Amino acid sequence: MKRLMTCIECPQGCRLEVEAxxxxxxxxxxxxxxRGQAYARQETEAPSRTLxxxxxxxxxxxxxxxxxxxxxxxxxxxxxxxEAVKRIVVTSPVRAGSVIAPDFLGLGxxxxxxxxxxxx
Amino acid sequence: MxxxxxxxxxxxxxxxxxxxxxxxAGVSDVLLLERDQHLGGIxxxxxxxGFGLHHFKEELTGPEYADRFAARVxxxxxxxxxxxxxxVRLTPDRRVSFLRPGALEEVKAGAVILATGCRERTREMIPxxxxxxxxxxxAGLAQKMVNMxxxxxxxxxxxxxxxxxxxIMARRMALEGVKVKAVIEIQKVSRGLVRNVVQCLxxxxxxxxxxHKVSRITGRDRVEGVDVVKVDDSFAEVPGTAFSLPCDTVLxxxxxxxxxxxxxxxxxxxxxxxxxxxxxxVNLTSVPGVFACGNACKVYDLADWVTRDSELAGxxxxxxxxxxxA
Numbered sequence: 001m002k003r004l005m006t007c008i009e010c011p012q013g014c015r016l017e018v019e020a021x022x023x024x025x026x027x028x029x030x031x032x033x034x035r036g037q038a039y040a041r042q043e044t045e046a047p048s049r050t051l052x053x054x055x056x057x058x059x060x061x062x063x064x065x066x067x068x069x070x071x072x073x074x075x076x077x078x079x080x081x082x083e084a085v086k087r088i089v090v091t092s093p094v095r096a097g098s099v100i101a102p103d104f105l106g107l108g109x110x111x112x113x114x115x116x117x118x119x120x
Numbered sequence: 121m122x123x124x125x126x127x128x129x130x131x132x133x134x135x136x137x138x139x140x141x142x143x144x145a146g147v148s149d150v151l152l153l154e155r156d157q158h159l160g161g162i163x164x165x166x167x168x169x170g171f172g173l174h175h176f177k178e179e180l181t182g183p184e185y186a187d188r189f190a191a192r193v194x195x196x197x198x199x200x201x202x203x204x205x206x207x208v209r210l211t212p213d214r215r216v217s218f219l220r221p222g223a224l225e226e227v228k229a230g231a232v233i234l235a236t237g238c239r240e241r242t243r244e245m246i247p248x249x250x251x252x253x254x255x256x257x258x259a260g261l262a263q264k265m266v267n268m269x270x271x272x273x274x275x276x277x278x279x280x281x282x283x284x285x286x287x288i289m290a291r292r293m294a295l296e297g298v299k300v301k302a303v304i305e306i307q308k309v310s311r312g313l314v315r316n317v318v319q320c321l322x323x324x325x326x327x328x329x330x331x332h333k334v335s336r337i338t339g340r341d342r343v344e345g346v347d348v349v350k351v352d353d354s355f356a357e358v359p360g361t362a363f364s365l366p367c368d369t370v371l372x373x374x375x376x377x378x379x380x381x382x383x384x385x386x387x388x389x390x391x392x393x394x395x396x397x398x399x400x401x402v403n404l405t406s407v408p409g410v411f412a413c414g415n416a417c418k419v420y421d422l423a424d425w426v427t428r429d430s431e432l433a434g435x436x437x438x439x440x441x442x443x444x445x446a
Contacts, residue, residue: 006314006315006317006318007315008315008318008319009315010173010179010315011170011173011313011315011421011422013313013314013315013318049319049323050169050179051295052167052168052169052181053167053295054167054266054267054268054270056270061157061158062158062268063268063269063270064267064268064269064270066164066167066181066182066183066267068167068169068181068184075323078295079295082295082296082297096183096184096187096188114167114181114183114184114187115160115164115183115184115186115187116187116190116191
């Protein structure tokens with residue numbers, strides 16, 4: 001089955017024409033870089049997204065710490081991940097890249113800090 | 121009065137890039153004024169990914185993008201960062217007055233770079249008829265509330281305008297459990313990047329009404345809903361197409377206005393329509409020795425381009441000052 005897809009890897013937003021048999025990619029055209037090709041495959045087999053959100057802090061210079069998953073996670077896990085994030089409180093100073101939750105939800109990705117935060 | 125070689129107003133992506141580039145081009149003494157208690161500007165609230173693909177060849181979030189520049193700025197002994205410092209006056213001969221906790225300071229600058237960014241256009245600027253209840257927010261303000269303060273502004277939201285901030289906030293609110301009813305865009309096409317329509321709306325099943333406008337906001341104390349109507353090519357309402365969407369929150373994402381009051385005080389010419397400086401080229405103003413870069417110069421859709429052009433502004437200021445690389 002053929003379908004149209006917009007690549008979300010970068011702001012160019014290439015229009016991809018994807019031919020697939022269920023979750024199996026057959027062919028893809030329309031990409032301007034190799035990220036587009038990889039995106040079409042991933043999106044066909046198992047859509048995934050990087051989750052970015054903020055977690056509460058205590059005793060640090062800002063009320064919230066922006067965090068992200070170190071790699072994309074399955075798209076259908078986004079809301080489960082948000083529930084888990086709400087239970088986290090960060091109390092120690094961090095740097096960009098500090099791991100907040102290793103192997104987050106057993107998904108094989110870490111939840112990492114996106115900025116430096118010192119004590120208040 | 122203290123004399124400084126280069127004073128930069130604003131410690132966001134534009135100000136930081138200009139400061140670092142000016143230093144690299146030989147300016148030895150830079151004063152960077154930032155009104156917040158951190159460097160980074162609006163990037164600090166832009167916690168979504170999509171930054172740095174051009175500049176760093178990898179995808180970063182806003183805070184990560186800012187952090188990389190802030191670290192270099194902090195390490196540079198030739199850049200004095202003055203936080204919680206709000207510039208209140210600029211004269212044609214480049215005297216800059218600023219407030220910081222407990223003091224009003226004045227410095228004489230050899231050159232000035234205005235990197236003051238943008239403000240959001242508000243509901244009053246479109247304008248939407250109806251009552252004036254609580255629950256109507258500019259999308260960028262809501263972004264700061266949700267991402268930095270941890271406040272969720274409502275339970276059911278409608279977003280007016282499909283600019284990138286509106287699209288990104290649609291996803292953000294949806295992730296936080298808010299029911300996002302619709303994004304309403306008066307134009308025939310989305311104003312935001314197509315990737316944001318896909319990953320922010322389609323992923324979450326949020327309808328995008330193109331060629332529609334909000335004709336009324338209803339509610340007494342709190343927003344109770346919006347009336348939506350289709351518009352024709354001349355933006356006139358099409359009879360018989362109106363419908364209502366109940367909601368308690370309306371986010372308005374209808375564009376940005378460069379913030380150029382300081383330039384205006386210094387006698388600089390400003391385009392009344394866009395609020396951008398009138399000048400023969402990028403980063404220039406009509407006041408000698410005063411430059412404007414980043415969103416204060418023109419509204420950019422990518423921070424990477426702000427960095428690129430602001431680095432140029434830093435080099436232009438260095439050239440104006442007659443500096444040469446050490």
